[in-house]
Amino acid sequence: MSETYTLYNSTVMEHFMNPRNMGDLKDADGVGEVGAAACGDIMKISIKIKDGRIEDARFKTFGCGSAIASSSMATELIKGRTIDEAMSFSNQEVVDALGGLPPVKIHCSVLAEEALKAALEDYVKRNPSAAAKAATTDSVAA
Amino acid sequence: MSETYTLYNSTVMEHFMNPRNMGDLKDADGVGEVGAAACGDIMKISIKIKDGRIEDARFKTFGCGSAIASSSMATELIKGRTIDEAMSFSNQEVVDALGGLPPVKIHCSVLAEEALKAALEDYVKRNPSAAAKAATTDSVAA
Amino acid sequence: MRQVFLDHQSSTPVLPEVFDAMRPYFTEYFGNASSLHQHGLRVRDALKRARQQMAALIGAESEEEIYFTSDGTESSNLAIKGAAYANERKGKHLVISATEHPSVMNSLEFLEKQGWTCTRVGVTPQGMIRLDELEAAITPQTVLVAVHHVNHDIGTIQPMREVGQICATKNVPLYVDCEASAGWLPIDVKEWGAAMVSFSPHRFYGPKGVGVLYRNRKARIVSVIHGGVQEGGRRAGTENIPAIVGGGVAAEIAQERLSQRVTHVAPLQKRLWEGLKLNVPYIQLNGPEPGPDRVATNLNLSTEFIEGEGQLLLCDMNGIAVASGSSCVSKSLKISHVLGAIGLDHALAQGNIIMTLGEANTEADIDYVVETFAKIASKLRGMSPMWDEFEHGVIDSVIAPTGRGKSFSQHAAEVSGKPAH
Amino acid sequence: MRQVFLDHQSSTPVLPEVFDAMRPYFTEYFGNASSLHQHGLRVRDALKRARQQMAALIGAESEEEIYFTSDGTESSNLAIKGAAYANERKGKHLVISATEHPSVMNSLEFLEKQGWTCTRVGVTPQGMIRLDELEAAITPQTVLVAVHHVNHDIGTIQPMREVGQICATKNVPLYVDCEASAGWLPIDVKEWGAAMVSFSPHRFYGPKGVGVLYRNRKARIVSVIHGGVQEGGRRAGTENIPAIVGGGVAAEIAQERLSQRVTHVAPLQKRLWEGLKLNVPYIQLNGPEPGPDRVATNLNLSTEFIEGEGQLLLCDMNGIAVASGSSCVSKSLKISHVLGAIGLDHALAQGNIIMTLGEANTEADIDYVVETFAKIASKLRGMSPMWDEFEHGVIDSVIAPTGRGKSFSQHAAEVSGKPAH
Numbered sequence A, B: 001m002s003e004t005y006t007l008y009n010s011t012v013m014e015h016f017m018n019p020r021n022m023g024d025l026k027d028a029d030g031v032g033e034v035g036a037a038a039c040g041d042i043m044k045i046s047i048k049i050k051d052g053r054i055e056d057a058r059f060k061t062f063g064c065g066s067a068i069a070s071s072s073m074a075t076e077l078i079k080g081r082t083i084d085e086a087m088s089f090s091n092q093e094v095v096d097a098l099g100g101l102p103p104v105k106i107h108c109s110v111l112a113e114e115a116l117k118a119a120l121e122d123y124v125k126r127n128p129s130a131a132a133k134a135a136t137t138d139s140v141a142a
Numbered sequence C, D: 001m002r003q004v005f006l007d008h009q010s011s012t013p014v015l016p017e018v019f020d021a022m023r024p025y026f027t028e029y030f031g032n033a034s035s036l037h038q039h040g041l042r043v044r045d046a047l048k049r050a051r052q053q054m055a056a057l058i059g060a061e062s063e064e065e066i067y068f069t070s071d072g073t074e075s076s077n078l079a080i081k082g083a084a085y086a087n088e089r090k091g092k093h094l095v096i097s098a099t100e101h102p103s104v105m106n107s108l109e110f111l112e113k114q115g116w117t118c119t120r121v122g123v124t125p126q127g128m129i130r131l132d133e134l135e136a137a138i139t140p141q142t143v144l145v146a147v148h149h150v151n152h153d154i155g156t157i158q159p160m161r162e163v164g165q166i167c168a169t170k171n172v173p174l175y176v177d178c179e180a181s182a183g184w185l186p187i188d189v190k191e192w193g194a195a196m197v198s199f200s201p202h203r204f205y206g207p208k209g210v211g212v213l214y215r216n217r218k219a220r221i222v223s224v225i226h227g228g229v230q231e232g233g234r235r236a237g238t239e240n241i242p243a244i245v246g247g248g249v250a251a252e253i254a255q256e257r258l259s260q261r262v263t264h265v266a267p268l269q270k271r272l273w274e275g276l277k278l279n280v281p282y283i284q285l286n287g288p289e290p291g292p293d294r295v296a297t298n299l300n301l302s303t304e305f306i307e308g309e310g311q312l313l314l315c316d317m318n319g320i321a322v323a324s325g326s327s328c329v330s331k332s333l334k335i336s337h338v339l340g341a342i343g344l345d346h347a348l349a350q351g352n353i354i355m356t357l358g359e360a361n362t363e364a365d366i367d368y369v370v371e372t373f374a375k376i377a378s379k380l381r382g383m384s385p386m387w388d389e390f391e392h393g394v395i396d397s398v399i400a401p402t403g404r405g406k407s408f409s410q411h412a413a414e415v416s417g418k419p420a421h
């Protein structure tokens, strides 16, 4: 076979084959682990916060190709964002940055959003002062 | 196409393509015309009787290939038979002599039997003396 | 002996281009479209391309509106039963024309056994649906109207735009069986406002083994063959990839060559009918005259005083392949219900012959057919008691009445004891 | 890169001999089997020959017991619904095994909506039907028992003779789906006393586009695709002649080469499983060990702590074509119901991979797969939070429990808020 056919587009495939930010963060400031009841995928995102910004992010994912690619892309996207910015992060950003996902796989990007928010929540819980600042956004409580 | 494929076996095809005894008999002693309500076929058989035997028989048929072949074969088979013998003629003889007919076409051979019997009945009607002789067989009355 | 294939309504040969396109999908690209690896993904691509080609042929908006089935019959079944089951809550009534193909008629009969009701709208003697009756037949419980584009037996082109308007006004989805028109007449699903359209590539030089159902996004149907989630969940089962690929190419070629094909066959159709009319006494054309109301491929003839199967067999023995709607050639011993619906006299229905043209037919073919057919008719009339009885004034002709004798049907009923059906 | 096709359960390439046999039926012998002329009669002959070849493969008495459909799915639909509708007066109850193919399961669900009831008989952890439950499930209202010969996912061979005996004793017709066994295991419809058997040649080097249904003369079924009177009135629609011809030849070859093929794949199956077991920690074989209870083509594996789609995609990127029953590869986001029916832990169902062998696979292929798969598993485990958590004693292994940590399923339910399905 000369041509290569792929289930996902080339960006998704690239992130699946060579995921960015794969692993755990030693001394993470926040860790979120979430699961998709629908399909059984599990995603864990660790973040390092410095001066109110996400300095570093890592993921580990038990899930399909698009779940791995989504977590890779999500961790890429959020690096450098403030906590507030990160709090309003949406899965659509992941989908767009990946150049689209099959409809049945959109939930993978949602899982990435949830994992990130869980990590932020964890950070906020550990750092009540940050919590006070972030309390203006509803998404934390949600 | 080198080989020739046929709907019916070679005997049926031969009788359809080159029917025997096709036509009418001038001065027929008996003529029977019957129709199949099922499919609309019509068959006419004319017979010439001499010394109580069928000396000659002719047919005309409005119907499918197997109807034409059946009437051709039936007229062949009955030539030389006595009236009594002819009265007990059965469509199965036609089917057998033709080497078989498709199940859905068996009624064509029945039509030939009926046309023959109608012709015999006609003869008997015209010749009451023959009727007296033939009265021993039930099939006339039927 | 000259070989003349005049049964293009039954099937057509696969074009070399179509065969070449299919070829690698048997041995090399043999994957299952449900597979997630190379072999599956490659054929998914091929499936999508074929959907686009099918969509283009009928003016569909998107290839996502194209579903593959195994043949025209299955497409009809899916359209009829799929819509009936999906819309059961709205009502259990369907409306069809009286000359639909058996795949439509018998799907309906099946539904009738399950409690649906159906109105069969009558047609004119030319086979044209009666629009006023159609309009009157639609009730608030009607979930589907089915009217074919072209009749398979008599070639009548239905007034689809008007049918579409009636359905649009009444807000009832319209299913159009285009099996006898696709590739031979332009089809525009949007112009008709059709909810569903079906056809099968083996009628326009594509392969057997694939049927197409166009379904407008708004039309609700459920599947009738249950299993896996192939074809968007609307048709389970491993897709027949080679046939789908070939069908797509055939559709593309059909679109390109449509007017060329029609320009080729329409004059042959006229030549054939004129020739037969001139050389065979007591022959009749059923359905509209060649022209705007009749598909350019079809002639449906009745040769009076003789029966159809004999004509067909003698044609075949002379290298000419034709069809017939007479009862003798049907497995059910009934004449084509289409001939019944146009009110054709039983005598003429029995003598029915259907000739359908294709792109390989030539003028010389036509002339050979006319000449041969005239001989066949006179041979069979020589054997027919009806011809005799007509000549002796016992029965009369339906085609050119002399005023003498009784009708064939009356005579047939007398000799058979029962009226024929 | 080495290319290894290990998804023969999804489809197989058409053999050159099969393709050569099909070839003339596209372009030259393109007739419709319903036609009464040369073109039709020729293909009727071909149809008959193909029926004989199919009958021979399964020990059927006569080719008249063979019906052609479009695929295995349609054959299942016809067997199930055809028998249900035909025997409605006797009762509206059916019995099936819990691991039947979706074409059987979903046909039943459709019937359940129409008022039928169905008993799904459980299986052992190896996927073997529980004969006592089967016997108990049959009631006087039962019109059909459906038990597949070999499971498509886990390769379990069912005790068909015992199943047949139970059905015979209870006097209920038995339908056996042989899609995953035909061509790979001997089939004898008479030995089983089967009323119906189905299979599809594209699983044994024949073409797609044709399914087979054997129906014993005594078994009553009605058609589910309505229209013309093709296939003895039991399947309307233009027959897919080339595929039928090719399927017949494939059946003949399958019969000739059956033991040769099994002799080829059975050692490869063992080599593959032994190799994986040795080189991939925490991997499990689902279904029976290679041997008399398992079809020689199939391995169904669970690689713990990682998910199936990733394994499948990485295999594909390394030239290895495999399948998976994990929820991520299904369009419905559900794991294969077969894995559920054998009671497989959800964690293991998610890591499911199905490898199915064929005659072109070699020992070198197998060794390449073992080596590559070990790398893939460790790459994905490196990315998996579950592997991590297992190593840290947070969760435990199902395959080789250490006694430390909670179960994967419990953990998954905690992080997702709901138990997975």
Ligand SMILES: Cc1ncc(COP(=O)(O)O)c(C=O)c1O
Pocket: C009, C071, C072, C073, C074, C076, C101, C103, C148, C150, C151, C152, C177, C178, C179, C180, C200, C211, D236, D237, D238
């Ligand atoms: C108008 C029409 N609809 C449907 C069909 C059924 O199509 P198929 O033979 O492909 O199943 C036919 C076939 O003759 C037809 O002419």
Ligand SMILES: Cc1ncc(COP(=O)(O)O)c(C=O)c1O
Pocket: C236, C237, C238, D009, D071, D072, D073, D074, D076, D101, D103, D148, D150, D151, D152, D177, D178, D179, D180, D200, D211
């Ligand atoms: C056991 C079984 N039955 C039926 C089917 C359906 O067959 P097809 O895909 O040919 O429609 C399959 C297909 O995977 C199968 O494995």
